[in-house]
Amino acid sequence: MNIEIINIGDELLIGQVVNTNASFIAQELNKVGLNVVRITTIADDVNEIELSVSSALENSDSVIITGGLGPTKDDITKYTLAKLFESEMVEDEVVLDNIKKIFDHRGYVLTPTNRLQAQVPKKCKVIENLVGTASGMCFQKDNKLVFSMPGVPFEMKQMLTKHVIPILLSYYKPSAIFHKTIITQGVGESFLSDKIEEFELALPKFIKLAYLPGPNLLRLRLSARGEDQKEAKQELENQINKLMPLIEDYFIGFDEGDLSLVLAKLLLEKGESLSTAESCTGGNIAHSITINAGSSNYFKGSVVAYSNEAKIDVLGVSQEAIKNNGAVSEEVAKQMAIGAIKKMKTNYAISTTGIAGPTGETEGKPIGTVWIAIANNKGECVASKHNFFSSRENFINRTTNECFSMLIRWIKSNN
């Protein structure tokens, strides 16, 4: 069961928008054992759309298209598909009602342009969009399915999981697929690859190993595919058991999405709480935690102390510590973490103070220097120094992941 994804949109080709739709669709299909073999991004252009859809239909079993369903002149996907599948356009009552409902709800007046969104190709099965005005479509040709969904991520996501995937699963019976991902840290890809070479070469054919490097971490993903679900799953577990002793020095956890979720699980299990005191990460640690639903059960808050005054006034860092050591120092990092524990009354706190760049270098403290401290409410506090010289964004992400893995290891080793 091979599927191609086609993302339509000039904004993607000029790089103004990152194609998160493709990764979301791929992820969801992958979970249920449907293979994405190719992702193509093209312009809002009749010829390009016709060419890409026809070619995808030749090479794959189904095609999932996003984009170009809006109400404006540059949105031509619907008309192009109607032409390709030789279908006339008709106004759909149900779609029109939905559009009217949405306009009422938002307090807008329905315009003739909006009403055009109720026009759909007669030959398609309409896929409802309860959260937007552009409905989706499903065409069938020679036992192959072609889906078209809006490019707005929120609308597309609902449509995919509620309608498109169930339709696909009812058509095809994909072979089962199981993934298990291990997060490691403190080891390079090539070094680890050498270390587990024998293991990798001995893997059965239906199990695949992939290396997925991230900011300051390395994921290893094992995937098992098979007709016999139980057997595939069992063999995956067997291989994981063989792999574990080889990588134990670098093991952080099994993947629950990212490190913030590994940490969340640990804290929830223990009923313990966390706060952060962030300088150079500027709120990214708090954001990485609070993007997860349920985070208020263990996360109490953060003080983003971007200035020295905030470090002193809000976190209680001593003026002397900053004067004698500079803001980027072990002493200040520790005082920040201890300050967060006191202010936020949590079991644990993480702090960061560093130089994200591109400017801000001082003598002996090059760009990329960062001090991280972790503290608990028993009066214990440890700190470590790193250099994550890189782009500003990468520096922030690497520091964030270092904080998470440092605290995960600390909590585990204290028990």
Add this chain to the structure above:
Amino acid sequence: MNIEIINIGDELLIGQVVNTNASFIAQELNKVGLNVVRITTIADDVNEIELSVSSALENSDSVIITGGLGPTKDDITKYTLAKLFESEMVEDEVVLDNIKKIFDHRGYVLTPTNRLQAQVPKKCKVIENLVGTASGMCFQKDNKLVFSMPGVPFEMKQMLTKHVIPILLSYYKPSAIFHKTIITQGVGESFLSDKIEEFELALPKFIKLAYLPGPNLLRLRLSARGEDQKEAKQELENQINKLMPLIEDYFIGFDEGDLSLVLAKLLLEKGESLSTAESCTGGNIAHSITINAGSSNYFKGSVVAYSNEAKIDVLGVSQEAIKNNGAVSEEVAKQMAIGAIKKMKTNYAISTTGIAGPTGETEGKPIGTVWIAIANNKGECVASKHNFFSSRENFINRTTNECFSMLIRWIKSNN
């Protein structure tokens, strides 16, 4: 000058990694007037790579490839390109020296696997990678160029801007392109499209208008392309001047990347400072500000008060306000903003308190409800209530953008 991008990597096809490389490359090429006509994502598979590169060479002037250059067994791009361009592999002294240097710097021992990375196809021009061990390659065939770069974003970005784009520009002389993007807020895409229909129909052929909806905002991008740079630029300005009166009710600013940068510019011009007090946005506002270099010049910090205790203890919100109105209320939002002004000693503060979901609904306060307050150090404070019912991530992003545009408008209207 049409260019195709090919991103190689199983991790992209299963959606574990978002393809930010494609958008970065597209953006950089677009800036210098080079057209990206297609982006294709494929697996680490010999046949797929051969097929896609050959097809791209037929349809386009140049091809830019990323991925599959790592040291592990699943990295086969280099060998596949060598085969495609009928070239033997040789060890490159300069590449080997660079790899050794990087290993020394990191304190790792060079393994035989790493040494393989110094092998390059004899027919290619090697592109140096000073920040990683995988070098890039440039092949030439029938006056078309094929570039291959590593998939690690940090390494790819340096290689692209330092080497690949200069080589492309020395080969082709692209026609000039100018973009101007306007950020609007408080208006739907179709409504605006109707409003400016006449303007759009009257645009000269070499100027293109695109609608780019974002979380709680809508960008309008005008692009002018032409041989005569001065003329194209002038006509773009003329059209912008025609457009402005039609959209003034919704105008937030010209695009500097995103709203945080529009706000940054305003604050820097006035020499004023900002802090935030975040509940439901969980640090995302602070993160959106501090991801920008130079933000410490106007941003002093944030209190992410995820619990009631943090709101009371750190921001000085009164217990009564929470008891009488609930944490998600006008009164609490205002006290949070005023608390941030006092704690962080800034000219302005933004606060948020709301229900991001998927749970947390209470009577009269459905999921998506959010109160936003903005305050200044003259004792003024205003608040507004919204409902951004959506996914958790989208709720956070929409709230963040609402905060930025609310403060931008407030600062502008107070002068």
